[in-house]
Amino acid sequence: MALHVAIDRAKAVGELPGVVETVPTMRSLMVAYDPLAASRAELQPRIDALIARGLPTGLASRRVTLPCCYDDPEFASDLAEVAKRTKKTVEQVIAAHLASPFKVYVLGFMPGLAYIAGLDQTLYLPRRSQPRVRVPRSSVAIAMDMTTIYPFESPGGWHLIGRTPLWMFDKRREQPVFLAPGDSLSFQRIDRKTFDRIAREVDAGTFDWSTLVKA
């Protein structure tokens, strides 16, 4: 998935007039263009030529551990339903989530929302058929083979199984988005008391984010 890098480079030297931006994902690359500056018929062959020329590869990697509280029913509104649908106990669902070897693939949907693949396959479920109108900030959720953390209160169709006290987007930080594509990731279970303590630090801006990362 490095076509976007090739397109960004070509764009920077004026080779792709009309291209506005790209959105890389695990399945496809979206290329946005300004129809007043270029047509699809002009751009498609130029992008095909970039692919034929060969694409750059490689992503840097960090090991990140995120605290997650699964215990409060308010945090984990879908945990019981997930357990029922996957024929597990609630504790088994939590254990499977904690044991999953996650990796961050794509950021999107909202600023700082990461698509994190690697969910234990016994937890695979489709999204809810009717998305929720309001999912609370920092909800930890699963759907299909992925987990995610909602950076803001927003609509959402994933199953909510816990909550982290961290904010996935904090405009006060120099890098407002914490996670990055390529990060290896796991969750660490915390109780409500620890959740509240970390939440206070995050809110005050005193939380030390470097404690979450191992090189």
Place this chain on the structure above:
Amino acid sequence: MTAALKVVRAGLFDTLQDLGRVGFMALGMPTAGAMDRVALRLANALLGNPAGTAGLEIGVMGPDLLVEADSVRVALVGPISPALIEGPDTPPKALETDRTHLLKRGQVLRVGMVEGSSTAYLAVAGGFALPSFMGSLSTYARAGVGGFEGRKLAAGDALPLSLEQAPPGDDRKLGAPFDYGSGPVRIVWGPQEEYFTAAGRNIFVGSDYRVSREADRMGIRFEGPTIAHATSVEKGGADIISDGIGPGAIQVPGAGLPIVLLADRQTVGGYPKIATVASVDLPRLGRLLPGQTVRFQPVTVEEAEKLRRDQESRIARAIADFKVARPPGGIDLARLYEENLIDGVVYERSPG
């Protein structure tokens, strides 16, 4: 003293918006920006502002704004009924929309109801003196960024103005209200039309869809006949591996009803997208109100591109067709006196 428009009463959904925070979707940052970019551009053009200057997007009911500047020229574009201006010593007077107005210190602009569209715009000559975030002033309230403190306006906010006083010149108005078109909303199929049965696709383009109450800057949920997925929802037929969501993408979750995604839309999503609204009709979507119905009509990519270019020509013609706005009933002696004599002196002393 800093020139400002002070919010003495907030409206319901007043946010500052420009043409969007473009180029950061790969970080998950939505574009945001004006829901009806045509109206915002006309408002800016009436004032001689650059097209991308941020203006106030107003929905349902507008704010009351106190002029805390020597003078300010504002443009109101959209169906506002009515906007009123009142001074400390003068009774409320109705202001026409789709034109500019010169306001003086101490006057209060009461922007009334927005009727017949979900959005109307108020722009100011010279723009607002606020910091941009990631290259744009567009408010994205979910992340608390852009605009005025990253949120909709509240009573007591003072919106700083770039100009201490209005630039010289006549008020201007649209030659005619902009024609957004009234036929079907044009769409281009895909990117995932194959996730739906042929019958489902026919239902989608052959039925009326009604705007539900769940309609906001993020998108519009429509009500109407359900669209069948090609694979059963139980077997994941309403799930895709998430991909990018362009403006006007129409996703259809398991329940089978279309959701059109607009300015504050998420950058990627995992429901299949049956079609995408042609950019020419996005401003119309940005005007729809709950209860209104639309029909969707497929066009090719080439047709969609041409429709957009044609609309751009019509915007250019609308701008070329601006008229000098005279007060109703011919010559307004008071206005002549104020503007030509008193303001003329001020302007000579500080041109530009």
